[in-house]
Every structure is written in structure tokens, then in C-alpha cells.
Amino acid sequence: MSEPDPEEIRSQLVEAFDGADYPVSNPMEFLPALPNGPATTFESGDFSMSIMELQNASDGGDSDRYPYHGPEEVADDIVDGLQDAGELPS
Template identity: 45%
Template sequence: MSDDVAAELREQFRTAFEGADFPVTDQMDLVPALPDGPGTRFEAGDVSFSAMELAANLDGHQEFPYESVDELVDDVMAAIEAEGLI
């Protein structure tokens, strides 16, 4: 994974999720914050997935509740790396 791809995805996740009402207790708490709901796409370099695909792939990695957007984004980044998505 290139640092540029990771940095771009991190910024997209932060922008998409910062409008959530924290603390968030499950994935459904994030849906209203997404600009296109579950169909919101995250794209960087050759990587592309929807919020719905992301949620399916990260099930089991996330440890709700999240108190802040940074805490959430850190876990999302660690999980997509662990899953080999980037």
C-alpha cells in the first residue's frame, strides 16, 4: 500500500464520518453522516469500495462505541490493512 493511498483514504473516511453523532454505538449510527448513505464510495489509487462493502469487510474488527471520528478512522484504517483491502 502506498502512503498516498492510505492518506487519501484516511482523509475521505474522516470527512465522511466527522458529521456522525458521537459516540457511535454501531455501524448504523454512521449511515446518516455519509453523503450518499451506504452507497458512498471511497476511492484512492486503484482502491475503491462502497460504505456497504467496507462495513461487510470490517465486521468483527470494529470495537464500538467510538467516542471520536479519529478513534473510528484509526480502527477503520487498521482493519482495511488487516483485511488486505489496501
């Protein structure tokens, strides 16, 4: 088994969310920016999750986090949430 690299996932997230029209005030506003829409997948080592799975696992739908003003902010919240949930190493 190959351990996932949180920084690799973060980089993929920043790249995927870079095209969003900021500020973003809800998760649905990100979908047009994603290369494969809701089927967009992020992978590192043995880790693989679609954007919808990431959102659920990281509690990314938490409305208290919005609005987002840039892709780095979104990526940090998702990676932190995945680490808190035990999906990615800290």
C-alpha cells in the same frame, strides 16, 4: 495500476464520519452522517469501495470496537482492518 494511499482513504473516512452524533454504538448510526448514505464510496488509486464493502472487508461490524467517540478513531480502525485484510498497503 495505481496503488491506493491509506492516508487518503483515512482522510476521506474522517471527513465522511465527522457529522455523526458521537458516541456511536453501532454501524447504523453512521449512515445519516454519510454524504450518500450506504452508497458512499471511498477511492484512492485503483481502490474503490462503498461504505458497506469497507465495513465487510475491514470487519468494521465488530461490536467489540463500539462505542466510537470520534471520526479519527473510526477511520483508524477501518484503515487498520483493510490493511490487515490486504486491501490497502501497510
